[in-house]
Each structure stands twice: as structure tokens, then as C-alpha cells.
Amino acid sequence: MTAQAAEALIYKGEKLSLCTNPLGSYLERVSSPIKFCATSTALWRGYIGTWTIEGGRLYLAKLRGYVDKDGIVDEVGLSYLFPDYPDGVFAHWYSGELRCPMGELLNYVHGGYGSTYEQDLFIEIEKGVVVNERLVGNGLGKGGDGYVLGAMTTFGRD
């Protein structure tokens, strides 16, 4: 299994990698007939969502997904899933902890979101509302040149 491309989270003005898939629980709960298709082994779920936290709430702001239309892979956006909310949806269905790895890659794991980075920002969400956040240090990298792009699973800092 290949390391998976992360979701994106815009939080406090920064674009972070999000190694959690809040949309997955939505798709399962509504038994959505929409099936995204994998375009590469680094994206088995078939979509990448861009999430934002505004006013202490988690929103799905953008979506780039891939669906199979009569044998042709077509790119679709948020309106494909939420036709009435093309500008964003409140992710009230999600409760759990978001994980945003930050910093230099310390240990690459060739599968899922298993790689370790210098820091992990955990944001605890309760029914779409932020209830807590904590920053966990995992060690220091060798580079020391700031944040870098690592193994397609993180965007680092702009």
C-alpha cells in the first residue's frame, strides 16, 4: 500500500495537511450511491477535500473528486455531492480528532497516513464544533530549514 495523499485544512490562515478523512464517515452514514474512483495508488478514496475551521466550526470548503462516468473518469466538485451548498458545508456529522502533521518528515511509512513528522496538531471535534486542540512534538528533523514537503502526505507550511 502506498502512502495516501492527505486532505487539506485551512486553519488560522495556514494550509495544513489533514491526515483524517471526515468525509468518509458522511459517505458511509448516508449510504451514498456516489462512488469515487481511485486515480492512483496514492489516492484510494478517490477525492481530496479542502476543509476550513471558521468560528470554531469545521467546514468542507472544496472537493476534488473522481467518478467513473460510462468508463471515463470525470473530475467533480463539491456541488456533485452537495448540490445546494457549492460554497461549503458544515461538517456536523463529524466527531473525532483531526490530525495535522507538521514539520520535517521523520519517518516515512509506505502506507496510509503512517508517516511521522516533527509535530502533530490534534484538533478535537464534537459534532462539527472544535472543542480542543493540542500540539504534540515527535522529535526534531535533521534539516532544520523549516517545514518541507514530505512524501505527498503533507503540504507543510506555505
Add this chain to the structure above:
Amino acid sequence: MPDSYLDWFLVYLALGVACFLFLRLAVYIIHRKESPFVWVQEVMAAFEKEKSTLDRIKKACTWAGTLALFCLIWPLAILIALHALIFEKQAPYYRSDEPIFKCQKESLIKQVDPLEIEAASYVTDPLGRVPSVPFGHLQQGWINLLAQLEPTDQLWSFKTKGGADQPSLPKYLKSRNVNSGFAIIRKKKVVAEFICDWN
């Protein structure tokens, strides 16, 4: 009637031999029924190479020893066999086409009224990014559940236990273990569920 202890012992052994023969016959018949290819094996055995004298002696000794042991302890052997047949639980049988639900009997909380649930399930958002309907963006899941509700069914709320089985995992990996929502109970069985909170 037997006159001496030796006579009684011989009767006991004779009963053991009779039981042994009866059980051996029963096993033979049952196995013949289970496997239609037994006769093929018997025909193939007839064409097998003649066994050596040593093999025959070994086989005869095994049979004689088994018979002697059984004749001595046959009441105990029958009791053990009966106990195994009656009291020992059989392996659970699962039909592969039966759906598997997160909600189990021990997860059920209380019977609920669909209308009351709907009234309490509206989601609001200051940016207006959620529909003003029961369960917001999850409404389709609720509709799917209600579509399966029959007049004699019961709707129950439920909450599963979770997390305790993975104490060593970090919190973000332990999420999604506690599921809560609503389930349809039909004839004391869960037949459909809608998970609205997954933590």
C-alpha cells in the same frame, strides 16, 4: 440369571461388545451418508497393494486394544459421548448473507418516537451551510431508515461501546469506535440502523 461375579462381569463385557459393534455400525452408516464417494474409496482400496504381515498385526492389535478398553469402560464412554452431544455448544452458525450491524442488543438504550427524534435533531449553523431538516446533511440516512420501518417494528436509540479494546492506540486512531444512532427492531432482531454520531 448369572450366578457368580465372573458371570456378571462376562455379561458386562458382552454388553460392551454389543455397544461397540452398534456404535461402529452407526458411524459407518453416518459416514456413508455424508460422503457419496465412500464406495469409490472402497473400490480403490481393493486395488491397493497387499499390506505386509507386520501392518496387519499392528492393525489387529489396535482394534483388539480399542475393543478391550471400550468393553471395560463402555458406560463411561457412552456418558462422555452423551454429554458431548447434549451439553456442548455447537459452533455458532452465521449466514453469510445476513447484514452485520454496529448495533447489538446490549447497545440498545430505549424505544423512541420518530417524531420526537426528528424534532430534536435539527442542526443549525450561523453561516447557513446546513439544510434546515432533521439530521441536516445526514437526512438521507434517516429517510433510508424510516423507509424500512414497518407498523409492528420498534425504533430504538443505541450507543455502542468502544475504545476499551484498544487502550494502547492514540486517541485519533481510536475514533469511530463509539457509534450512536437509531435501530429498527423486528422480532427482537436488529434489521436496520442509522448511525448519526460516530466518535
